[in-house]
Amino acid sequence: MDRIDVLVVGAGPVGLTAAAELRGRGVTCRLIDRLPARLPYAKAVGIQPRTLEIWDRMGIARDALAAAAPMRGQLTYVNGVERVRIELKLPPDVPYGFAALPQYETERIIEDHLARRGTRIERGTELVSFAQDEDGVWSTVTTPSGRTEEIRSRYLVGCDGAHSAVRKSLGLAFEGAAFAEEYMLADVEVGWGLPPGYSVRATHVGDGAADDLLVCIPLPGHRRYRMSMLVPPELSVRRPDADSVAHGLEGGRAPGLEHVQAVLDRLAPEPTTASALRWSSVFRISHRLVDRYSRGRVFVAGDAAHIHPPTGAQGMNTGIQDAYNLAWKLALAVTGTARPGLLDSYDAERRPVGEEVVGRTVRHATAGGVQTDPEEPQTLMLREAQLLVGYPDSPVVASRGSGHAGPDAGDRAPDCGGLVGPIATFPVRLFDLLRGRDTHTLLLYADDERDWEACVELADEAARLTHGQVDSALVLHPDVAAPVGADGTFPQGWRDSRGEFGRVYDVRGPTALLLRPDGYVSLRRTPPSASELSAHLATVLRI
Numbered sequence: 001m002d003r004i005d006v007l008v009v010g011a012g013p014v015g016l017t018a019a020a021e022l023r024g025r026g027v028t029c030r031l032i033d034r035l036p037a038r039l040p041y042a043k044a045v046g047i048q049p050r051t052l053e054i055w056d057r058m059g060i061a062r063d064a065l066a067a068a069a070p071m072r073g074q075l076t077y078v079n080g081v082e083r084v085r086i087e088l089k090l091p092p093d094v095p096y097g098f099a100a101l102p103q104y105e106t107e108r109i110i111e112d113h114l115a116r117r118g119t120r121i122e123r124g125t126e127l128v129s130f131a132q133d134e135d136g137v138w139s140t141v142t143t144p145s146g147r148t149e150e151i152r153s154r155y156l157v158g159c160d161g162a163h164s165a166v167r168k169s170l171g172l173a174f175e176g177a178a179f180a181e182e183y184m185l186a187d188v189e190v191g192w193g194l195p196p197g198y199s200v201r202a203t204h205v206g207d208g209a210a211d212d213l214l215v216c217i218p219l220p221g222h223r224r225y226r227m228s229m230l231v232p233p234e235l236s237v238r239r240p241d242a243d244s245v246a247h248g249l250e251g252g253r254a255p256g257l258e259h260v261q262a263v264l265d266r267l268a269p270e271p272t273t274a275s276a277l278r279w280s281s282v283f284r285i286s287h288r289l290v291d292r293y294s295r296g297r298v299f300v301a302g303d304a305a306h307i308h309p310p311t312g313a314q315g316m317n318t319g320i321q322d323a324y325n326l327a328w329k330l331a332l333a334v335t336g337t338a339r340p341g342l343l344d345s346y347d348a349e350r351r352p353v354g355e356e357v358v359g360r361t362v363r364h365a366t367a368g369g370v371q372t373d374p375e376e377p378q379t380l381m382l383r384e385a386q387l388l389v390g391y392p393d394s395p396v397v398a399s400r401g402s403g404h405a406g407p408d409a410g411d412r413a414p415d416c417g418g419l420v421g422p423i424a425t426f427p428v429r430l431f432d433l434l435r436g437r438d439t440h441t442l443l444l445y446a447d448d449e450r451d452w453e454a455c456v457e458l459a460d461e462a463a464r465l466t467h468g469q470v471d472s473a474l475v476l477h478p479d480v481a482a483p484v485g486a487d488g489t490f491p492q493g494w495r496d497s498r499g500e501f502g503r504v505y506d507v508r509g510p511t512a513l514l515l516r517p518d519g520y521v522s523l524r525r526t527p528p529s530a531s532e533l534s535a536h537l538a539t540v541l542r543i
Contacts, residue, residue: 014302014319015159021327034126042102046313050386052096071098072197164304176288306354309365328517398523406506418498447477
């Protein structure tokens with residue numbers, strides 16, 4: 001019998017993220033997956049800017065950028081006529097744009113990162129059953145040899161997809177429904193001259209309603225796309241039982257190039273020929289959401305918790321953020337430094353996000369795509385990029401009310417550039433300072449030399465109160481120089497040389513921002529208050 005801190009079930013992008021973040025925080029864990037090998041399918045391909053920000057902090061953004069292709073926009077055609085052209089543009093302070101990356105490449109990158117942390121996927125290993133008590137979880141698994149093994153873990157995380165055994169064993173409700181349409185997926189190359197980096201959505205409308213559909217997402221490679229289309233009658237699979245979850249790839253006969261070509265002949269914006277078929281499948285789509293993301297010491301994340309149409313490439317990215325939100329909280333719980341209730345905040349924060357994503361993608365799918373959304377275009381773009389996800393109502397963030405336009409408690413902490421240090425005088429970005437930090441970060445801003453000493457004292461107090469669980473960084477107004485203490489030492493201060501931090505965070509006077517390990521503001525106060533900081537930290541950490 002093996003004893004570990006966390007057992008993660010499912011080694012897709014969500015489970016890999018959970019395991020990598022746990023291992024990075026010194027948590028012992030095992031990652032099991034019933035499949036014998038990684039699937040070679042480009043299922044989830046859209047990578048949102050927020051996911052790239054997470055990968056930046058994890059230290060794998062460079063690997064992802066080397067393997068990905070840029071997503072520049074979307075071309076929409078109706079009955080062969082271009083109707084809408086969407087440009088995927090974001091504000092200049094957002095460090096990453098939209099990208100396309102086949103799911104197997106996403107899994108490879110995170111798997112390599114996890115391996116560097118000493119953990120490998122246990123493939124061909126299946127969860128049979130589990131039971132939890134006050135102190136942990138007993139899990140029974142079968143190994144590739146057919147042997148049965150007992151695992152004792154303090155927590156269990158189910159990242160095992162739409163047909164999750166963990167969710168079913170927990171008895172969680174998974175309410176929703178299936179779409180009547182069946183689709184086929186294919187990874188092919190085409191010879192058209194459409195601009196690279198643009199997805200293509202082409203429909204045929206007859207009698208006032210769309211009756212044919214072609215969606216093409218660009219992939220890395222020359223004129224390579226993952227295409228989705230309606231299934232012809234000869235490939236239709238048996239309708240699932242009413243109680244089953246009809247979501248994902250289906251068995252049966254796979255589409256061939258002739259099926260793809262038939263759709264292109266009907267709907268492609270210009271004549272073209274499909275070639276180099278890498279894989280294809282029939283798939284179904286459902287929309288469902290669990291009634292809760294955890295029960296006791298067992299949690300669900302990703303498709304095990306929420307499934308919905310692939311419109312806007314929200315699913316995998318939402319699941320990765322589930323895992324990223326949960327991992328740092330589990331790590332604190334394992335080490336005994338989390339306050340009671342911190343793990344409950346996972347459901348409180350992430351289930352509303354899942355509910356919003358399911359509702360929005362269903363609305364877009366039934367209305368004819370993202371471009372039909374009535375929301376203001378720039379806001380819509382930020383929402384699709386998942387940059388507007390926040391937790392203002394979370395029980396573990398402080399009260400809001402700074403009165404400023406910058407990020408407040410529960411908001412994503414944005415990036416900015418132009419920070420210059422006392423030794424490394426080249427400008428760096430805020431995300432450069434945060435990369436690799438697995439603790440809370442107290443970000444202190446001083447716009448007057450008289451405030452500098454008070455900021456240092458607050459940083460020292462935060463470190464003392466939390467036994468080193470809070471790091472600090474000091475940002476100085478462009479006109480303020482960091483003085484050197486009498487003993488010749490000082491905490492590293494970064495001068496806001498171009499005023500970008502002051503503008504993006506809308507700081508006016510000395511300000512304290514406590515940033516969580518997942519990159520969200522936990523508290524904002526102007527001027528900084530040691531008592532308020534201490535009181536808030538006590539809601540998250542045992543101090």
